[in-house]
Amino acid sequence: MRVHDIRFPTSRTLDGSDAMNPDPDYSAAYVELLTDDGLTGYGLTFTIGRGNDVCVAAIEAMRSYVVGQAVDTVDLGEFARRLTHDSQLRWLGPEKGVMHLAAAAVINAVWDLTARRAGLPLWRLLSAYTPDQTVDLIDWRYLTDALTPAAAVDLLTDRVAGRGQRAAEISVAGYPAYTTSAGWLGYDDAKVTRLAQEAVADGFDMIKLKVGADIEDDLRRFRAARSAVGSGVRIAVDANQRWDVPEAIDWMKRLAPLDPYWIEEPTSPDEVLGHAAIRTGLREAGPGGRPIRVATGEHVHNRVMFKQLLQADAIDVVQIDACRVGGVTENLAILLLAAAFGKPVCPHAGGVGLCELVQHFSFYDYVAVSGSLDGRHLEYVDHLHEHFVDPVVIRDGRYLAPERPGFSAQMRSDTLTRYAFPDGPEWRVQ
Amino acid sequence: MRVHDIRFPTSRTLDGSDAMNPDPDYSAAYVELLTDDGLTGYGLTFTIGRGNDVCVAAIEAMRSYVVGQAVDTVDLGEFARRLTHDSQLRWLGPEKGVMHLAAAAVINAVWDLTARRAGLPLWRLLSAYTPDQTVDLIDWRYLTDALTPAAAVDLLTDRVAGRGQRAAEISVAGYPAYTTSAGWLGYDDAKVTRLAQEAVADGFDMIKLKVGADIEDDLRRFRAARSAVGSGVRIAVDANQRWDVPEAIDWMKRLAPLDPYWIEEPTSPDEVLGHAAIRTGLREAGPGGRPIRVATGEHVHNRVMFKQLLQADAIDVVQIDACRVGGVTENLAILLLAAAFGKPVCPHAGGVGLCELVQHFSFYDYVAVSGSLDGRHLEYVDHLHEHFVDPVVIRDGRYLAPERPGFSAQMRSDTLTRYAFPDGPEWRVQ
Numbered sequence: 001m002r003v004h005d006i007r008f009p010t011s012r013t014l015d016g017s018d019a020m021n022p023d024p025d026y027s028a029a030y031v032e033l034l035t036d037d038g039l040t041g042y043g044l045t046f047t048i049g050r051g052n053d054v055c056v057a058a059i060e061a062m063r064s065y066v067v068g069q070a071v072d073t074v075d076l077g078e079f080a081r082r083l084t085h086d087s088q089l090r091w092l093g094p095e096k097g098v099m100h101l102a103a104a105a106v107i108n109a110v111w112d113l114t115a116r117r118a119g120l121p122l123w124r125l126l127s128a129y130t131p132d133q134t135v136d137l138i139d140w141r142y143l144t145d146a147l148t149p150a151a152a153v154d155l156l157t158d159r160v161a162g163r164g165q166r167a168a169e170i171s172v173a174g175y176p177a178y179t180t181s182a183g184w185l186g187y188d189d190a191k192v193t194r195l196a197q198e199a200v201a202d203g204f205d206m207i208k209l210k211v212g213a214d215i216e217d218d219l220r221r222f223r224a225a226r227s228a229v230g231s232g233v234r235i236a237v238d239a240n241q242r243w244d245v246p247e248a249i250d251w252m253k254r255l256a257p258l259d260p261y262w263i264e265e266p267t268s269p270d271e272v273l274g275h276a277a278i279r280t281g282l283r284e285a286g287p288g289g290r291p292i293r294v295a296t297g298e299h300v301h302n303r304v305m306f307k308q309l310l311q312a313d314a315i316d317v318v319q320i321d322a323c324r325v326g327g328v329t330e331n332l333a334i335l336l337l338a339a340a341f342g343k344p345v346c347p348h349a350g351g352v353g354l355c356e357l358v359q360h361f362s363f364y365d366y367v368a369v370s371g372s373l374d375g376r377h378l379e380y381v382d383h384l385h386e387h388f389v390d391p392v393v394i395r396d397g398r399y400l401a402p403e404r405p406g407f408s409a410q411m412r413s414d415t416l417t418r419y420a421f422p423d424g425p426e427w428r429v430q
Numbered sequence: 431m432r433v434h435d436i437r438f439p440t441s442r443t444l445d446g447s448d449a450m451n452p453d454p455d456y457s458a459a460y461v462e463l464l465t466d467d468g469l470t471g472y473g474l475t476f477t478i479g480r481g482n483d484v485c486v487a488a489i490e491a492m493r494s495y496v497v498g499q500a501v502d503t504v505d506l507g508e509f510a511r512r513l514t515h516d517s518q519l520r521w522l523g524p525e526k527g528v529m530h531l532a533a534a535a536v537i538n539a540v541w542d543l544t545a546r547r548a549g550l551p552l553w554r555l556l557s558a559y560t561p562d563q564t565v566d567l568i569d570w571r572y573l574t575d576a577l578t579p580a581a582a583v584d585l586l587t588d589r590v591a592g593r594g595q596r597a598a599e600i601s602v603a604g605y606p607a608y609t610t611s612a613g614w615l616g617y618d619d620a621k622v623t624r625l626a627q628e629a630v631a632d633g634f635d636m637i638k639l640k641v642g643a644d645i646e647d648d649l650r651r652f653r654a655a656r657s658a659v660g661s662g663v664r665i666a667v668d669a670n671q672r673w674d675v676p677e678a679i680d681w682m683k684r685l686a687p688l689d690p691y692w693i694e695e696p697t698s699p700d701e702v703l704g705h706a707a708i709r710t711g712l713r714e715a716g717p718g719g720r721p722i723r724v725a726t727g728e729h730v731h732n733r734v735m736f737k738q739l740l741q742a743d744a745i746d747v748v749q750i751d752a753c754r755v756g757g758v759t760e761n762l763a764i765l766l767l768a769a770a771f772g773k774p775v776c777p778h779a780g781g782v783g784l785c786e787l788v789q790h791f792s793f794y795d796y797v798a799v800s801g802s803l804d805g806r807h808l809e810y811v812d813h814l815h816e817h818f819v820d821p822v823v824i825r826d827g828r829y830l831a832p833e834r835p836g837f838s839a840q841m842r843s844d845t846l847t848r849y850a851f852p853d854g855p856e857w858r859v860q
Contacts (some may be wrong), residue, residue: 021517022812048490049518054528057487061480087451088479094671094699096731097527098484130695145707241524245575267522268572270734272702273741277575301526304700309701 003059004030007421014186019212023047029055031109041113042410045105045214045323046351059104060253063306066095073371077137080329096301107327112407122407123363131156139335142263142304152336159371167367174398177380178206185210189224196228202369203397207236222258238264245274256285276314298348303333310341321348322357339370355392356408359399387415433489434460434663437851449642450670452832454478458782459485461539471543472840475535475737475753476781488532507567511757526731537757543629552837561586568763572734577770589801597797604828608636615640619654626658633826634636636664642672652688670695675704679711686715692723699729706744733763751778752787769800780811785822786838792837817845
């Protein structure tokens, strides 16, 4: 196992700026798993700069669980459960924060390797599993009051018949996307207007704006974006956890006349009750008395929190993240929970490699879990894809199906050299 | 700032063993803050072995917030808020897991230093603040839907009049304690019986047993302990997050005839809704149809989670921890929330130095916040105190008031040498 601290100096251009993250340097703790038969597995976890080294240290603390495993016999469910339930490491979470980000990188690398060995893109590998095989991969601890393994098998079994047809269909049509590239908080109105118009010209029917720092600025930028795209294009807004509960409701009522499609991360990601209160408070706040949808998930730290957000009917949109929770296996659990509660999954993407990773979950969800595109929009941000060997491809506002074997997580070797922190050439010139 | 990786090989004797933590090596990431005027501040965060190095790395990532600060002018509330809201480090939480454990060590060290400079034990320093000064220390983000700063000032103001009398009273009488030393899961029945009898002989009127691995074992050990101490001594039980929600209710109904005083950590610490369901399920499960109390907190990762546990009426006992959340300042917020919701605080202790630290919160809570001892019991475990310069003193089942300046966190210098990991003599002999 090799672990790399890779950082991109994105703060120099305010790409990725929002109300809580004014100056991110998009970064990855990046894992390579080398095997005797010559194949390598790649995984990563995403951070925004400082502390990426702490994630590297956390991945190193898991080394004994990884090195020496026989790739052809490893039980991937058991592997993830052992990693996240190590009796001493568990104290540092459990299943949250740095240790869980680290677990994601390691678990994702093992899945990348497994998919490469199978000669399949991850979404097709997962789509080929039987319901029983799928359910066996999941850590059911703390879930059974909301969803039992047996009920999950039933849910998956109901979708088996249409799998082949949906896979064929989605691999031609692609998966619907929206773009956040127009709306970073650090961009001025002219840039927002120009980028919003370009997004529509590129085929997107949904964009997202960052809000939450100043209500007057938000109103002005939102009006500029709405003027640029017209009423037929969805505009979601994202406050990146900036507000307390009462403030979230008041602020969104101010923005409501501009028809926000959803409000994302209105408050702390830990807020089960708070999101429920906000959703109730905005139930009739949209134009024509329609509800304003509530979305969250990129910082929701594990399946237990997602379960509660669903049990409390606190959100309308489930935003999974490829690296925040425990990688592929925990995301399978969250996809199943969302399907069981009838809520659409719209993954968080952007960052470093998150588009490359989460696209596999959305294609898989359509084929084998929810079987639906209703209310589904996969985030797209057009940064940093040039650093990946198998980058996402967007056409007419849709993700084209990734077809190369693996989990699309491999970075280019010159990127690993150039952006190595702190000794790579991109950082030494500072 | 100096940071030490200190580990004690407690797994060799199964001290500290429970249903989720079978073989802990009690450890601390330990911080020394050296100042130009010769005083040093000491702080720590507690772990159970592997991963203590990750906490050390996380503390190092906060170095720029600490080194070079002017001790006599630092705003302690602002210091904590800057540390926990660093725009890049925050991504790794926010306010949870390794980064928050690290923040606790640093914030606690600054408070130790502040109390030493004032020549007061921490609890007396805090007790001398005005309500406004106290409220200004707290990070109110995400709390205002449950408690506003103004309401907190009112609450504290109501307690001002009796402060002097309560401080005088508690410094003579001591604070009521219970002991967990009798009940570790790795101990056999004879050892449980002997230690339970010794606890009562030592003046304790409450003990705690670890449960959750095997129901028949639990019944046998609980019966042995109940026989040893009689019906007049409270016996709490602690499952260390072992169960799902339905399992917790069923298991506790089996143990109910033995009159458990509370069930601690029945399930995931992330479970706001789950604890509420368990509490409802056990409302009439005790002898005579009395409720079995529900307790949690040692793994509850920040004030937002405690707030929700209180809003949902999910727990009867609020178990703060000195190092899990962001140190002194976040614990002040949680003490205020508990008082506002009328719930007793019974801190988690044991580990490495947790008794030394949390005693200050309980004495302070009695003097200035809740003003009550009703339902309050401060955990005591008789391990590792010999490594501290100012160890806790227990007499007749009560903590005696700590009176030396500071936060009682300083370890002995020979301990820092002997138990340094991995190069100290205690680890090299392995």
